[in-house]
Amino acid sequence: YVLTQPPSVSVAPGQTARITCGGDNIGSKRVHWYQQKPGQAPVLVVYADRDRPSGIPERFSGFNSGNTATLTISRVEAGDEADYYCQVWDSNTDLWVFGGGTTLTVL
Amino acid sequence: QVQLQESGPGLVKPSETLSLTCTVSGGSIDNYYWSWIRQPPGKGLEWIGNIYYSGSTTYNPSLKSRVTISIDTSKNHFSLKLTSVNAADTAVYYCARMPSYSPYTNNWFDPWGQGTLVSVYS
Numbered sequence: 001y002v003l004t005q006p007p008s009v010s011v012a013p014g015q016t017a018r019i020t021c022g023g024d025n026i027g028s029k030r031v032h033w034y035q036q037k038p039g040q041a042p043v044l045v046v047y048a049d050r051d052r053p054s055g056i057p058e059r060f061s062g063f064n065s066g067n068t069a070t071l072t073i074s075r076v077e078a079g080d081e082a083d084y085y086c087q088v089w090d091s092n093t094d095l096w097v098f099g100g101g102t103t104l105t106v107l
Numbered sequence: 108q109v110q111l112q113e114s115g116p117g118l119v120k121p122s123e124t125l126s127l128t129c130t131v132s133g134g135s136i137d138n139y140y141w142s143w144i145r146q147p148p149g150k151g152l153e154w155i156g157n158i159y160y161s162g163s164t165t166y167n168p169s170l171k172s173r174v175t176i177s178i179d180t181s182k183n184h185f186s187l188k189l190t191s192v193n194a195a196d197t198a199v200y201y202c203a204r205m206p207s208y209s210p211y212t213n214n215w216f217d218p219w220g221q222g223t224l225v226s227v228y229s
Binding site (some may be wrong): 030032034036040041042043044047048053061085087089091094095096097098100101 | 212
């Protein structure tokens with residue numbers, strides 16, 4: 001099962017960033033999103049399509065439908081610069097799968 | 108809050124066995140799934156396998172023949188062994204916790220350890 005993410009997304013501070021994760025009928029799966037800053041471990045920012053762990057700002061939100069899941073970051077800040085990965089479980093292969101990652105650049 | 112810390116050799120020779128341990132502090136290892144995930148330098152994330160606190164395991168099919176994950180609840184740690192390593196196994200290895208909500212296949216990895224770089228070279 002392949003999860004397709006754009007390699008990069010750029011946005012100005014204060015604007016909205018949208019990072020997509022494409023997969024065959026991904027809307028039928030539960031999608032989770034991770035933020036990874038350089039030299040650090042990934043951090044969960046959205047789980048089960050749209051829920052936020054405690055401590056994650058409300059600026060981070062998720063949506064999943066059809067063949068695309070989207071992570072939306074509102075009012076982007078310089079500190080949001082990072083790689084973002086989507087993740088699902090694939091029933092056909094019994095495999096936890098990650099997307100290739102998207103680098104968010106704040107201009 | 109729970110914290111995870113990987114430990115083990117940073118260098119392994121080709122054809123030998125990579126062995127890592129993840130120590131869990133600030134919480135019990137019981138009633139959760141525990142995972143290993145790796146990331147080759149400059150590349151994306153690859154799931155290696157999970158273990159439930161009871162000892163049941165699930166492995167990535169592409170690594171299954173070489174991977175063993177075990178758990179020691181008395182020491183609050185779990186371990187990874189990867190046999191017959193080669194250069195493609197060079198990566199940062201992370202351990203992580205997975206909740207046990209049903210169905211567990213819908214679950215996520217949180218938190219993660221800081222990761223440990225393992226290089227395979229002669």
